[in-house]
Amino acid sequence: MKNIKSKPKHKKNRKSYEDLKRTISLERKLLQILLDNIPDAIYFKDDKNRIIxxxxxxxxxxxxxxEDIIGKTDFDFFPKDQAQRMFEDDTYVLKTGKPIIGKIERTLLPNGTYNCVTTTKIPIKNKKGRVIGTLGVTRDxxxxxxxxxxxxEMIMNSLKVLDKILETKDPYTFGHTRRVSLIAERIAKELGWEKNRILELKMSAELHDIGKILIPLEILNKPGKLSDLEYKMVQEHVQQSYNMLKPYSFPSQLPETIYQHHERLNGKGYPRGLLSDKILPEAKILAICDVLEAMISHRPYRxxxxxxxxxxxxxxxxxxKYDxxxxxxxxxxxxxxxxxxxxLNS
Known part of the structure; x- marks a missing residue:
């Protein structure tokens, strides 16, 4: 019986190595084809936040x-303050291993215009679970x-129309709500609130007395002291405002903020006598703005x-009473x- 000669071991290893190289190369090409056909900006960075x-x-x-992008950082492409925020986000993901999902931000484009994007950044980990980089996906x-x-803008224009209706019936309330809105905006900015929260607060201020449209004008503008019944009717504007706004798709806390703007920290406000820990921060601001503007302004009765x-x-x-x-x-x-x-400077 003749001996069957086997192929040299090094040739088998070489063939396996070449097959592995081809497989890896094919997988890399397939991955790149997949990435290139996704209509979002996708980028990988190393542990130094360099684009790889x-x-x-x-x-x-x-x-x-x-090839002109690889090896560079966001500081090579974006304004410094914008790149710094991106760097901080990347560093957060690297250090904590936690993703940032769906962050909305505005970015400056090469043509000098801004676009609005949502960005997700996730950690890339090695076999030992150590974070070695980040993967980012940005969608326009x-x-x-x-x-x-x-x-x-349509909502705000609708509010202006509503303001005009209020102004026709009660010019004092119209001017009051506008000024309360200005005060609230300034306070919230000073407290460092983000712009969407400030906008919701401004809308709450603009609408906080909308229920007064249902109160007889002779009571709203009555000179002198109100009777107990009349005072109770004025107080009911809070409930009326809440009832008018609650059925509609306003920002989630807007009707509740308005409902609470006459509450006080000690529980002696109205209509529900809420204590401090049950009162929204927005309502605490609105309460102070309301008192501040009302006291400093001329009213029909004083x-x-x-x-x-x-x-x-x-x-x-x-x-x-006040925070x-x-x-x-x-x-x-x-x-x-x-x-x-x-x-008054605003």
Whole structure:
């Protein structure tokens, strides 16, 4: 029987190695084809936040060949402050191993315009579970953002129409709600609130007295003291406002904020006698703005009380009626404006 000669071992290993190389090369090509056909910017970064791989959509956004992007960082393509925020997000993912999902931000394009995007960043881990880089996916939602802005403009225009109706019936309430909105906006900005939350607060301020449209004008503008029954009718504007707004698709807390704007920290407000921990931060701001503007302004039933008496009311009732942090912000802004109403400058 003849011996069958087997192939040399090194030739088998070489063939296996070549097969493995071809398989890896094919998988890399397939991955790149997949990435290049996704209409989102996709990018991989190493543990130093350097770009190590991008898809075609990402490169086309900068009008650069891919090889001119690899090895660089966001600081090479974006304004410094914008790149710094991106760097901080990447570093957060690297250090914590936690993803950032669906962050909405505005980015400056090479042509000098801004677009609105949503960005997700996830950690890339090795076999031992150590984070060695990040994968980012950024989607352009500018068209959606523009639609939402158009819808928002429609809402705001509707509010202006409503303001005009209120002005026709009760010019005092109209001016009051507008000024309360300005005060609330300034306070929220000073507290560092983000813009969408500030916008919701402004809308709450614009609508907080909408229920007064159902109160007889002779009661709203009555000179002198109201009877107990009349005063109760005025108080009911809070419930009326809530009932009018609750059925519609306003931001989630807007009707509740308005419902609470006459509540006080000590539970002696109305209509529900809520204590501090049950009152929304937005309602705490609105309560102070409402009192501040009302006291300093002329009303049908009395002259303006002036800044000194108004500040005394706030200072003497900090912690019992009014939130200390908010009052401190108000006092600071009034002091910086030479003890004059800062909102009149807006």
């Amino acid at each position: 791989r991008v898809n075609r959509f990402y490169a086309e956004g900068f009008k650069l060949p891919i 939602i500018t068209a959606y953002d523009n639609t939402e802005r158009t819808n928002l 002259q303006a009380l002036g800044m000194d008496i108004t500040l005394k009311e706030l200072k003497e009732n900090v912690g019992s 200390k942090d908010i009052v401190d912000v108000v006092l600071k802004m009034i002091s910086e404006n030479n003890n004059k109403p800062f909102w």
